[in-house]
Amino acid sequence: MVDAVTRIGKLPEVVVHPTLGADTPWYYRNKMQFPVGHKNGEIVVGCYAQGSHDIVDTDNCLIQHQVNNDIVREVRSVIGELGIEPYDELTGQGIIRHVLGRVGTATGEVMVVLVTATDRLPQREALIERLKSNIAGLVSIVQSVNSKRTNIIMGNKTVTLWGRDTITDKLGEFSFAISARSFFQVNTAQAEVLYNQAVKYAGLTGAETVIDAYCGTGTITLFLARQAAQVYGIEIVEPAIIDARQNAVANNVPNVEFIVGDTIDIMPRMFKQGIRPDVIVVDPPRAGCEQKVLETFVRMEPKRIVYVSCNPASLARDLAVLNSLGYVAREIQPVDMFPQTFHVECCVLLKRTNSLALRPLKIL
Numbered sequence: 285m286v287d288a289v290t291r292i293g294k295l296p297e298v299v300v301h302p303t304l305g306a307d308t309p310w311y312y313r314n315k316m317q318f319p320v321g322h323k324n325g326e327i328v329v330g331c332y333a334q335g336s337h338d339i340v341d342t343d344n345c346l347i348q349h350q351v352n353n354d355i356v357r358e359v360r361s362v363i364g365e366l367g368i369e370p371y372d373e374l375t376g377q378g379i380i381r382h383v384l385g386r387v388g389t390a391t392g393e394v395m396v397v398l399v400t401a402t403d404r405l406p407q408r409e410a411l412i413e414r415l416k417s418n419i420a421g422l423v424s425i426v427q428s429v430n431s432k433r434t435n436i437i438m439g440n441k442t443v444t445l446w447g448r449d450t451i452t453d454k455l456g457e458f459s460f461a462i463s464a465r466s467f468f469q470v471n472t473a474q475a476e477v478l479y480n481q482a483v484k485y486a487g488l489t490g491a492e493t494v495i496d497a498y499c500g501t502g503t504i505t506l507f508l509a510r511q512a513a514q515v516y517g518i519e520i521v522e523p524a525i526i527d528a529r530q531n532a533v534a535n536n537v538p539n540v541e542f543i544v545g546d547t548i549d550i551m552p553r554m555f556k557q558g559i560r561p562d563v564i565v566v567d568p569p570r571a572g573c574e575q576k577v578l579e580t581f582v583r584m585e586p587k588r589i590v591y592v593s594c595n596p597a598s599l600a601r602d603l604a605v606l607n608s609l610g611y612v613a614r615e616i617q618p619v620d621m622f623p624q625t626f627h628v629e630c631c632v633l634l635k636r637t638n639s640l641a642l643r644p645l646k647i648l
């Protein structure tokens with residue numbers, strides 16, 4: 285991160301704190317998504333070898349929750365026994381493309397998602413019975429239909445084959461319903477560390493209006509709402525917003541409003557409606573924020589921006605833009621969300637200076 289802020293962001297003055305390490309550095313991932321295929325006549329399930337679509341058959345991934353490893357072994361053996369064909373990327377033939385596992389680490393609830401190339405799932409009932417019998421904690425089996433020739437894993441059609449549509453996990457005092465397509469941080473324990481840091485950087489007193497852009501299932505939103513007057517969450521995936529609204533009700537948090545849509549459209553609309561947040565919290569995907577989104581943040585003139593990111597390069601680029609527009613990065617707190625990998629999550633506090641540079645720009 286120090287390298288990214290100095291080299292890409294050209295912001296050598298910002299304080300980068302030592303990384304907050306994880307107490308559980310192995311078997312921590314609550315979400316697994318592995319491709320399924322054939323190799324030398326055998327069914328294989330695992331990660332792709334780096335830079336290829338060659339599946340490395342995996343029995344015991346050292347960073348996956350043990351239940352996810354159980355799911356991999358069980359799905360591999362049951363589809364072999366029932367004769368359900370893995371999908372072949374080259375020919376477009378076959379049924380099972382990916383297997384996903386999600387585990388509520390605090391609740392023990394488990395979801396299995398089978399991504400199929402067709403609506404038809406042969407031996408469906410037998411498959412369901414086997415998974416029910418052999419996966420501890422299973423509460424949901426979901427089929428996601430993806431018939432396109434694409435690298436995107438999930439399809440647009442999602443069918444609950446058995447059990448519930450969601451699993452529940454806990455972060456701090458809150459419970460969260462998580463559906464097959466919703467984003468949820470993969471390391472539950474470290475997510476709590478990260479969210480507490482974001483709340484600390486938000487510097488709330490109870491009187492503030494806050495926007496949580498790219499809010500997923502409303503996790504950071506609820507953490508912020510306990511200490512703010514009103515929090516708005518913005519998220520593009522509709523099922524995640526449905527989960528977020530249910531999560532707010534289930535956790536008895538009334539002072540939140542969730543808006544479904546693209547941040548690039550929603551923020552200017554909120555600006556026109558006269559919404560002026562005291563704090564903006566932003567947690568975008570790896571690509572970071574579009575320039576127009578950053579400009580709209582600045583146009584709203586919050587006192588603070590808290591930027592959460594899993595990609596130091598796009599983060600440093602966006603910090604440089606915000607810096608040029610009058611928001612200075614003061615502190616960066618890295619959190620080890622992905623032990624045993626080179627990835628790191630960062631939480632940044634930016635404060636408004638007196639010289640906002642955006643007023644002459646026509647962006648809306």
Ligand SMILES: C[S@@+](CC[C@H](N)C(=O)[O-])C[C@H]1O[C@@H](n2cnc3c(N)ncnc32)[C@H](O)[C@@H]1O
Nearest residue numbers: 467498499500503519520521546547567568569
């Ligand atoms: C890194 S996740 C953060 C989610 C949430 N803050 C959390 O910690 O669980 C980024 C989220 O942004 C959403 N997203 C991606 N592009 C978006 C866009 N253009 N507008 C709004 N949300 C978007 C994704 O669906 C995902 O839920």
